[in-house]
Amino acid sequence: MSLPFSRRAQLTVAIGALAVGLTACGGASHAAIGAAAPGHGHTETAAGAPAPATQAAVATSAVTIDNFSFMPAAITVKAGTTVTWTNKDEEPHSVVSSQEPMRSPTLAGTTNTFSHTFTRPGTYAYNCGIHPFMHGTVEVTA
Ligand SMILES: [Cu+2]
16 A cells, blocks of 8 residues: 555655756856966066055954954054953953953853953053953054
8 A cells, every 4th residue: 555655755756866966967067167267377466565464453442352353453542442342252252461451351141341441552462361362452542
């Protein structure tokens, strides 16, 4: 009773597989790719061109921690400004600096913001205390 049905089902599956195979082989139009690529002429452009070393500091007092990085990584504020970091990662992060006495608690969960007021002009590098490879700078102008 159930045998004929299951056999038909198998047949259907087989036909389906055939159709998939046909579709996959279908538009074989990858022949042209690469053929007309005009040779990547390595015309050594201005060897001494100054690479954009560090991205320009962004004038903001809000830094987001996202995907294991401070964004923007470089900010500029006027002296007396309170900068606030907000951790949007699932991972815990922190904000510590040896150039400016600041050390946030671990930012995670509901305690995910940290604020610090910069009073002295200068450029202060900081990093994540948990992931030292996460860097940022705060430039404080007079
Ligand atoms: Cu971190």
